[in-house]
Amino acid sequence: MNCAKRRKEGQGVNSGPGLRERKKQRTRNALLRAALELFTTKGYEETTVDEIAEAVDVSQRTFFRYFANKQEAVFAVQEMVEARFVEVLRERPAHETPLVALREAVLGAWEAMGQSIEEVVPVELHMSTYQMIESTPSLLAVHMRRSIETEDEVARVIAEREGLDMETDPRPRVAVAAFSGVMRVTGRLWGAGEDTSLESIRELTGQYLDHLGPALAQDWHTR
Structure with missing residues (x-):
């Protein structure tokens, strides 16, 4: 394998985690925004985690990857x-x-x-x-x-x-x-x-x- 090819592959490996982190940050931001919009319009107690997840088109499990509970999102x-x-x-x-x-x-x-x-x-x-x-x-x-x-x-x-x-x-x-x-x-x-x-x-x-x-x-x- 020549040096140019190794550099190119190396760059691909290094850029992977960065892209994944940015995607995770976008998902977290989307969940946070959806949660706050629901809290401020519908009410904190009246809003469920399922509704927050549904607003972003993800699963409830995904919400809990980023927030321990609704309070943490608030x-x-x-x-x-x-x-x-x-x-x-x-x-x-x-x-x-x-x-x-x-x-x-x-x-x-x-x-x-x-x-x-x-x-x-x-x-x-x-x-x-x-x-x-x-x-x-x-x-x-x-x-x-x-x-x-x-x-x-x-x-x-x-x-x-x-x-x-x-x-x-x-x-x-x-x-x-x-x-x-x-x-x-x-x-x-x-x-x-x-x-x-x-x-x-x-x-x-x-x-x-x-x-x-x-x-x-x-x-x-x-x-």
């Missing part, structure tokens, strides 16, 4: 967004104060994530899913539990940035708790509004985070 994109936020937070300049780093990280992550979300599902569908989670008691409970876990991870990142021991110094947890409280408030306000765009929640969050420091530090009484 939070798949949100998990990606949260992971990106933590990644961006780790990259913020060391001179920034914790609240500034948190603010810039969340706004920066959303700006960068718009394109990444679009590669999986439409941004509008992701935002509708967020509203659906807020209005579904069983999912809201899971969302709150996941938020607590994320807060703990973020507090550890802040502690590392500041060179603090989180077990003996409460400030990282206090700062993240205040930040997370603002995020929950703006999320509820945005969900109750008419503008469900990514830009809308980003702008609202920025406005409320700008008030966080002054609200905690200033005397509110009028003189």
